[in-house]
Amino acid sequence: xxxxxxxxxxxxLSGAVAATLALADLxxxxxxxxxxxxxxxxxxxxxxxxxxxxxAVGCGILVYATEAxxxxxxxxxxxxxxxxQGSLCSKGGSIRQIYTTEKRVEKPRYRAPGSNKWxxxxxxxxxxxxxxxxxxxxxxxxxxxxxxIYVNRTDSIVSLGGAALDNEETHLISKLMRAGLGxxxxxxxxxx
Amino acid sequence: MxxxxxxxxxxxxxxxxxxxxxxxxxxxxxNGATLISVDPRFTRTSQLAxxxxxxxxxxxxxxxxxxxxxxxxxxxxxxxxxxNYTNASYILSDAYSFxxxxxxxxxxxxxxxxxxxxxxxxxxxxxxxxxxxLQHPRxxxxxxxxxxxxYNLETVTSIxxxxxxxxxxxxxxxxxxxxxxxxGTILYAMGGTQHTVGTQNIRIFAIIQLLLGNIGIVxxxxxxxxxxxxxxxxxxxxxxxxxxxxxxxxxxxVPEENNxxxxxxxxxxKTGYKVNNPxxxxxxxxxxxxxxxxxxxxxxxxxxxxxxxxxxYSFMYxxxxxRKGGLEGIFLWGSNPVVSSPNSQSAHDALANLKWMVAVDxxxxxxxxxxxxxxxxxxxxxxxxxxxxxxCSSYExxxxxxxxxxxxxxxxxxxxxxxxxxxxxQITHELALKLKELYQDENTPAARQINAMSWDYxxxxxxxxDKVAKEINGYDxxxxxxxxxFGELADDGSTACGCWIYCGFYPEEGNLSQxxxxxxxxxxxxxxxxxVWPMNRRVLYxxxxxxxxxKPYNEEKALIWWDETKQxxxxxxxxxxxxxxxxxxxxxxxxxxxxxxxxxxxxxxRSDGPLPEHYExxxxxxxxxxxxxxxxxxVDIFEGKHNPRGDYDKYPIIGTTYRMSEHWQSxxxxxxxxxxxxxxxxxxxxxxxxxxxxxxxxxxxxxxxTSARGEIKAYALVTKRFKPYTVLGKKxxxxxxxxxxxxxxxxxxxxxxxxxxxxxxxxSNIPEYKAFLCDVxxx
Ligand code: SF4
Numbered sequence: 001x002x003x004x005x006x007x008x009x010x011x012x013l014s015g016a017v018a019a020t021l022a023l024a025d026l027x028x029x030x031x032x033x034x035x036x037x038x039x040x041x042x043x044x045x046x047x048x049x050x051x052x053x054x055x056a057v058g059c060g061i062l063v064y065a066t067e068a069x070x071x072x073x074x075x076x077x078x079x080x081x082x083x084x085q086g087s088l089c090s091k092g093g094s095i096r097q098i099y100t101t102e103k104r105v106e107k108p109r110y111r112a113p114g115s116n117k118w119x120x121x122x123x124x125x126x127x128x129x130x131x132x133x134x135x136x137x138x139x140x141x142x143x144x145x146x147x148x149i150y151v152n153r154t155d156s157i158v159s160l161g162g163a164a165l166d167n168e169e170t171h172l173i174s175k176l177m178r179a180g181l182g183x184x185x186x187x188x189x190x191x192x
Numbered sequence: 193m194x195x196x197x198x199x200x201x202x203x204x205x206x207x208x209x210x211x212x213x214x215x216x217x218x219x220x221x222x223n224g225a226t227l228i229s230v231d232p233r234f235t236r237t238s239q240l241a242x243x244x245x246x247x248x249x250x251x252x253x254x255x256x257x258x259x260x261x262x263x264x265x266x267x268x269x270x271x272x273x274x275x276n277y278t279n280a281s282y283i284l285s286d287a288y289s290f291x292x293x294x295x296x297x298x299x300x301x302x303x304x305x306x307x308x309x310x311x312x313x314x315x316x317x318x319x320x321x322x323x324x325x326l327q328h329p330r331x332x333x334x335x336x337x338x339x340x341x342x343y344n345l346e347t348v349t350s351i352x353x354x355x356x357x358x359x360x361x362x363x364x365x366x367x368x369x370x371x372x373x374x375x376g377t378i379l380y381a382m383g384g385t386q387h388t389v390g391t392q393n394i395r396i397f398a399i400i401q402l403l404l405g406n407i408g409i410v411x412x413x414x415x416x417x418x419x420x421x422x423x424x425x426x427x428x429x430x431x432x433x434x435x436x437x438x439x440x441x442x443x444x445x446v447p448e449e450n451n452x453x454x455x456x457x458x459x460x461x462k463t464g465y466k467v468n469n470p471x472x473x474x475x476x477x478x479x480x481x482x483x484x485x486x487x488x489x490x491x492x493x494x495x496x497x498x499x500x501x502x503x504x505y506s507f508m509y510x511x512x513x514x515r516k517g518g519l520e521g522i523f524l525w526g527s528n529p530v531v532s533s534p535n536s537q538s539a540h541d542a543l544a545n546l547k548w549m550v551a552v553d554x555x556x557x558x559x560x561x562x563x564x565x566x567x568x569x570x571x572x573x574x575x576x577x578x579x580x581x582x583x584c585s586s587y588e589x590x591x592x593x594x595x596x597x598x599x600x601x602x603x604x605x606x607x608x609x610x611x612x613x614x615x616x617x618q619i620t621h622e623l624a625l626k627l628k629e630l631y632q633d634e635n636t637p638a639a640r641q642i643n644a645m646s647w648d649y650x651x652x653x654x655x656x657x658d659k660v661a662k663e664i665n666g667y668d669x670x671x672x673x674x675x676x677x678f679g680e681l682a683d684d685g686s687t688a689c690g691c692w693i694y695c696g697f698y699p700e701e702g703n704l705s706q707x708x709x710x711x712x713x714x715x716x717x718x719x720x721x722x723x724v725w726p727m728n729r730r731v732l733y734x735x736x737x738x739x740x741x742x743k744p745y746n747e748e749k750a751l752i753w754w755d756e757t758k759q760x761x762x763x764x765x766x767x768x769x770x771x772x773x774x775x776x777x778x779x780x781x782x783x784x785x786x787x788x789x790x791x792x793x794x795x796x797x798r799s800d801g802p803l804p805e806h807y808e809x810x811x812x813x814x815x816x817x818x819x820x821x822x823x824x825x826x827v828d829i830f831e832g833k834h835n836p837r838g839d840y841d842k843y844p845i846i847g848t849t850y851r852m853s854e855h856w857q858s859x860x861x862x863x864x865x866x867x868x869x870x871x872x873x874x875x876x877x878x879x880x881x882x883x884x885x886x887x888x889x890x891x892x893x894x895x896x897x898t899s900a901r902g903e904i905k906a907y908a909l910v911t912k913r914f915k916p917y918t919v920l921g922k923k924x925x926x927x928x929x930x931x932x933x934x935x936x937x938x939x940x941x942x943x944x945x946x947x948x949x950x951x952x953x954x955x956s957n958i959p960e961y962k963a964f965l966c967d968v969x970x971x
Contacts, residue, residue, distance in 0.1 A: 048606035049708070051593055053586040054856050056418035057213040058595030063587045063606035072607065082710045082718040083595075089211035090854050094867045098585045099610055103555055103864035103938065106611025111563065111578035116571040118556075118580070123612065123622075130579050131626040133548045137520045144637035146500070151445045152641050153497030156520045158510060161527025162431045163420035164861075166591025167600065168660045169616045170422070170429040171690050172649075173525065174437060176624045178430070179480040180645035182497040182638070184505050185519070188431040189857070190423050191507040191958055192532055 049078055052092040053164060059084035059092050072099045138181060153182040163189035194219035194716065195411030195749055198369050198376040200228040200362075202252060203383025203393065207236035208853045210381075210417050213596075214240075217379075220411075228362055230255065231383070232848060233878065233928055234913040245362050248917050249848045249926065250387055250809035250963035251352040254818065256396045257806060258348030259363050261340040263403055268367040270405030274326070277736050277783055278402045278792040280333035281322040283313045288802070290339060293819025295801045303826050310795075310802045320789075332795040336399075339803050342818060351806065351817050353917030353924070370404040373746040375411030381419065383850070386962040388824040391955035392804035395796065399804070402792040408736025408783050410715050410749040418596040419857065421586070425594035428725070429691055433505035437691035438472055445498040452490035461788035465768075471681040471692075478688035479663050482646025487685055495644050504828070506957040508534065508950050512830060515542040524551045525616060526583065530558040530567075531858035531934040534952075534959035535901045536945035538834040540567070548577045552619055554585060555860045558934040558943075566935055583616050584609030590657065591617065592705045594725070600697055601722040602706040621647075621655035664690040665698035674700050677727055697723045704728070714764035715751060729766045735783035736792075742775030800826045800954040809963035810951040813840050813924050830950040837949065838900035843965035845883070846926035847899065849944045855932035863937030875906045875933040875941025879968065880914035883925040887969060894971035897929065899947035899964060904929075905971055906942060927968055931961070 047062035060081025064074040075096045079086035098104075108126045109118040134157065141156040159177040162170050177183045193199065193216040206214045214237070221227055221240075229241035238244040247255050263269055274280045287309040289296040297309030313321040313330070326333040349356050369376030378401060384393045397414045398407070406412035418424055430437040441459050448454040452474075460469040477485050481492035499505060511533060513519055533539035543549070543562045551560035561567060563574040586593075590605040609615065624647050631639040649655035666675040666689025678695040681687050689695050697704050709720035717730040724730055731737075734751045738744050742754025742761070752763030754775045761771040773780035782790030795802050807824045808816045816822050854872035855862040862868040877897055879889070889895055891910040896903050906929065916925045933941035947966055952959045 048587065048604045050587040050603040050606060051421065051595075051601045053421050054861065055210055055213075056421055056424060056596040057210050058421070058593070058597070058599055058601055059212050060601075061587075065607035069607040080708060080710050082712070082716070082721055083599075084212045084215070087212055087215065090868065090871060091856055091862065092212070094865055095585075095587070097865040097867060098554070098861065099588070099607075101865050101938075104610055104613070105554065105556055105580060105582040106613060108582060108612065109556075109578075109580040111576075111580075113575040113577055114572050116565070123581075123614070126579055126581060127622055127626045129577075130548075130550055130623065131630050133521060133577070134627060135630050137547065139636065139638050141520070142636075142638040146445050146498075147447075149445050149447060149450045149498065150494040151498040151500075152495055152637065153499070154638075155500070155505075156518070158514075158519055158522040159431070159525070160507075160510075160522060160529065161525035162426040163423040164526045164586075165422060165426060165616050166586075166589070166593060166603070167422065167425040167429065167694070168591045168657065168664065169620060170426045170431055171437070171664050172617060172620045172624070172655070172660060174429045174431055175480055175645065175690070176620055176627075177523070178436075178442075178497060179495065180624065180627070180642045180647075182641050184433060184497050184499050185510050185513075186431055186433050187505070187507050187510060188423075188426050188525075189420055189527065189532075190427045190432060191956070192529075192534075 045073060052088070053095065053098070054091040057083065059088055061088065061092060061095060072096045134181070142182065153184050155184050157181065157183055158185040158187070159183055161188050193217055193377060193411065193415070194223065195375060196220050196225050196377045197374045197411065198226045198228065198366055199379065200230065200366055200376065201237050201241070201379045202230040202397070204379050204381035204417050205231065205235040205237045205383070205850065206379060206417055207240055209419070209851050211853060213417065226365055228366060230362070232926060243358065243362055243365065245354050245358050246915065246917070248351070248353045248919055248924070249846060250812065251806065252384065252393045253389060253396050253804045254343060254348050254351040254806040255354065256400055257340050257343035257804070258345065258359070259366065260400055260403065261343045262363040263367045263370065263400070264337050264340065266367065268370040269403040270370050270372060272739065273405035273736070274333070274403055275324045276740060276781070278794050279789050280326055280331065280336070280794050281324045282332050282795065283321040283323060283328055284330050284332065284335060284795070285311050285313050287311065288335070293805060293807070293816070293821030294825065298825065305799065305801070305826065307797045310797055336794060336803060347817055350920050353919045367404070369406055372405070375409055375746070375749065376401070376404055376406045377411060377413050377415060379415045379417055381417040383962060385953070385956065385958050386960060388810050388827050388951060388953055388960050389800070389804070389807055390953035390958050391798055392800060395798065396804040398792070399794050402794055405745070407792060408731065408733035409745065410731065410737065410751055416596060419851070422593040424596060424598060428594060428693060433499065436473070437476060438693045440469060440473060443496055443498045444501045446501050449498065452493040455493065464788040464790055465785045466788070468678070468681070470683040472678065472689070474683045474685060475666060475681045475687045475689035475692065478669065478685055479690040480646065481644050482648065484644040484646070485685065491685055492644055495641050504957065508830065508952055508957060508959060511539045511542055514545055515834065517545045519545070520547045522546055522549050524549065524553065524559060526553055528557040528559045528858035528860055528934070530562055531943050531945065534945060534948045534961060535835055535950045536943050537902055538950070544574045544576060546576045548579070550579045550581065552581045552583050552616060553860070554583050554613070555864050556580065556936060557860050558858070558936050561936060581619055582611065582613040583619065584613040588613070589615035589617065598724050599722050600694070600705045600725060602703065615654070617657070617660070618654045621649060622653060625651065661698055661703060663688065664694050666690070666692070666695045674698055676700070693725045696727055697725070715749065717764050719764070727766055729768065731765055733768065733783045733785070734765050735768055735780070738775065740775065740781065798955050800824055810949060810960055811838050811843070811963070811965040813844060813846060813965065814920050814922065817920055824954050826954045827951060835950045836900040838965040840965060843899055843967050844925070845966050845968060846924060847897070847947060847964050847966035848926065848928045849931040849948065849961045850928060851932065852930050855930070857932065859932035859934055859937060862932065863939050866938060869938040873939040875930065876909045877906045877927055877929045877968070878909045878911055878914055879927045880916055880925065881910055881912060882916050883914070883927070884908065884910040889968070889970050895968055896971050897927070897947055897966050897968050899966040901949060902946045904942035904944065904946050927966070
């Protein structure tokens with residue numbers, strides 16, 4: 001996996017400067033963490049560092065997934081993070097349930113015009129249909145020139161949101177929506 | 193923050209909403225700092241503060257304007273800093289004036305200013321005339337002094353409703369940070385921004401901080417406490433209609449911008465760091481259009497959409513357009529406007545005018561389910577097709593987020609996406625590939641644009657993450673070498689870079705956002721933990737922490753300093769400029785390199801004036817006591833049956849909205865979780881004991897809040913934290929409601945935004961969620 005390579009590259013880079021980086025490919029001292037947690041259930045599990053998805057303080061969190069990687073066993077504050085030094089608020093402390101809650105949508109859903117229900121569909125079907133809708137609207141509303149000026153835009157499609165996404169995702173969305181599709185209605189949560 | 197002497201929290205409640213950030217405030221308090229909390233209600237932050245000042249929602253400018261007046265009258269400002277690091281010394285042209293709430297150049301019919309009236313005097317070569325003694329009657333300092341002289345103690349406290357003695361104490365204590373070597377900081381959040389004068393609220397925070405020499409130093413600053421984990425990053429990457437990545441204006445459909453040179457001429461200032469904008473923009477075009485972008489075709493510039501000149505595409509305008517039927521399709525990326533829009537019922541109704549909606553989310557939200565009977569709709573009448581694409585959570589994928597302090601931190605993948613859910617990165621990639629496939633054989637204008645866009649992240653379902661990251665950082669196109677900073681970007685098409693401010697996070701050595709060295713290298717900067725834009729600089733404008741000769745104003749809190757022997761800048765942080773630039777050189781003496789003046793702009797052109805002026809909220813219980821102009825004279829008014837303005841006679845109570853610790857934003861990420869749902873399971877409205885008694889309402893009673901837009905049912909929380917104000921001699925009540933609820937999720941409740949108006953700030957267009965008129969009664 002590409003990320004593994006990254007982690008190693010990264011370790012090569014900073015391994016010399018930081019003793020805490022010696023262990024494993026996750027870049028932090030696992031034994032230290034385990035000493036602090038002691039919980040039997042997670043002793044054999046590997047913590048994965050993440051950053052809280054809620055507010056922008058950016059607290060570090062450790063996630064313990066099962067060995068089979070099919071469930072989240074435990075999460076806790078990352079004591080190595082200089083931002084939160086292990087502590088978390090009520091939201092950061094309950095990110096396990098973002099995975100475990102039954103409310104998660106696990107399959108693509110479609111709602112037809114006038115319908116009162118969702119239908120489960122395949123990803124491929126969804127992509128096909130969405131691309132068709134986008135193309136149909138875009139082709140009909142696309143303006144190449146306005147008063148002799150190249151404007152290459154459609155004012156009929158909106159892209160809204162993105163404040164909880166990763167930077168890499170916002171880059172791709174920004175690129176696709178603006179540079180590729182010519183959208184002008186591009187907005188997100190900073191405005192509200 | 194832990195190094196501040198005085199912290200003033202105004203328009204934020206970090207103890208509640210940024211609890212872990214608050215730990216640093218607690219540290220400062222242990223070090224002997226004073227915490228001031230200014231808020232309409234006595235919050236969890238107020239509880240931990242040394243001084244609490246009650247202010248009526250929407251009167252921040254009056255509050256701070258009065259403090260500025262006090263600081264100037266009592267000579268508490270940092271004179272050397274003000275004279276040399278701000279534009280206080282600039283001399284204004286005769287065209288600038290201010291009278292009865294209006295600056296020169298106002299057009300009453302257009303509700304707009306001709307901002308050219310606010311220019312500076314220049315010499316024959318165009319250099320601004322300055323008076324560093326700050327005595328010239330037309331210099332910014334003197335005109336500002338005159339402006340805020342009207343903000344005297346009596347007037348201000350009668351407007352804000354603040355207790356006189358408390359107000360004076362706040363002026364004194366915060367004003368004391370003007371002493372050389374002292375640090376004061378201001379923390380704000382949506383309580384500052386969500387007003388018709390939101391931008392000017394933040395401007396006046398910056399002005400008082402410049403006067404006190406509190407910007408660019410350890411323990412200083414104007415700190416925005418941001419609410420979403422990556423609202424910083426998504427703004428950096430241009431997910432707003434007016435902004436390209438890296439805070440560059442989007443091109444407009446005007447003749448001058450029909451080619452790249454014309455566009456660059458508008459967005460490239462003559463001085464300041466942004467003189468390099470052409471390099472940033474051309475490198476971005478290379479990242480967007482790849483091989484298509486050549487020197488001959490202006491690097492594909494004409495392919496970028498040009499917004500219609502003068503048209504506003506921002507959130508409220510977007511929903512107005514949707515309401516009128518002008519929009520056909522929408523992509524929602526974890527966005528839930530049925531809960532988060534002002535006057536949210538009108539937004540909800542508008543959605544039915546769409547032909548199609550693509551909602552990428554972890555949950556079924558109030559928005560993607562807007563057509564259901566549960567939402568109060570007759571589904572048979574709604575023709576909108578809805579595609580709900582299940583996204584995975586942040587730890588079921590990998591990538592980076594940027595926090596409030598601009599720290600770009602990496603998140604590793606703990607386990608694969610749950611069920612069939614997918615990462616937004618993958619979804620965007622797959623959609624892009626599908627769309628490109630549909631268009632590949634066509635040659636219409638619409639096809640030419642998407643075909644021109646490069647998309648070189650592989651053809652797998654999941655894009656090559658590393659390629660995306662490297663494209664953001666920037667590389668040399670010929671050698672594919674990763675660039676180490678934006679100083680290496682070129683304007684000849686030889687470099688590609690998706691977002692110039694991030695250039696340097698992924699040099700040849702590796703992805704620095706993954707760094708986890710938590711050794712403190714001084715002043716708690718942790719310079720080897722993750723990476724901070726720009727250039728891993730932890731404190732922006734750090735030059736301002738030193739005097740004219742490059743000596744720190746406070747040795748103990750030094751960030752950088754000039755080393756005479758080595759003839760270079762050294763220290764804990766990275767200086768903003770080439771490190772051998774002498775402190776007395778023009779380029780080394782002005783700290784604010786992102787401003788074209790290189791100075792802290794006390795006087796700055798905004799659509800609603802060059803100096804912040806108090807206006808009442810759009811809906812207010814009183815007349816403006818400082819001028820005859822009632823509310824911000826340049827805001828757009830959204831007229832129509834769907835958005836009436838409430839009168840004081842019918843709606844005599846001030847309403848405000850806010851967040852609480854257990855929930856988050858529109859509630860989708862918290863009301864779908866059992867623990868958090870259990871912790872806070874009801875929609876409630878806070879009110880004072882006095883108001884409850886007047887209305888015969890008991891604690892936990894069901895109540896109805898009404899406004900000119902609609903009504904909601906909720907539970908009453910009767911509390912001593914709310915107190916009525918005396919405003920201009922009149923007793924005024926206020927109530928506050930949490931804004932996280934909706935009809936979906938484990939716990940449900942009515943949406944506060946059903947009662948808020950569509951009206952917003954004149955510059956940022958953020959809605960005025962924080963101050964409106966309403967009434968309340970028992971259900
Ligand atoms: S744990 Fe709490 S304070 Fe920290 S980032 Fe998450 S929501 Fe913010």
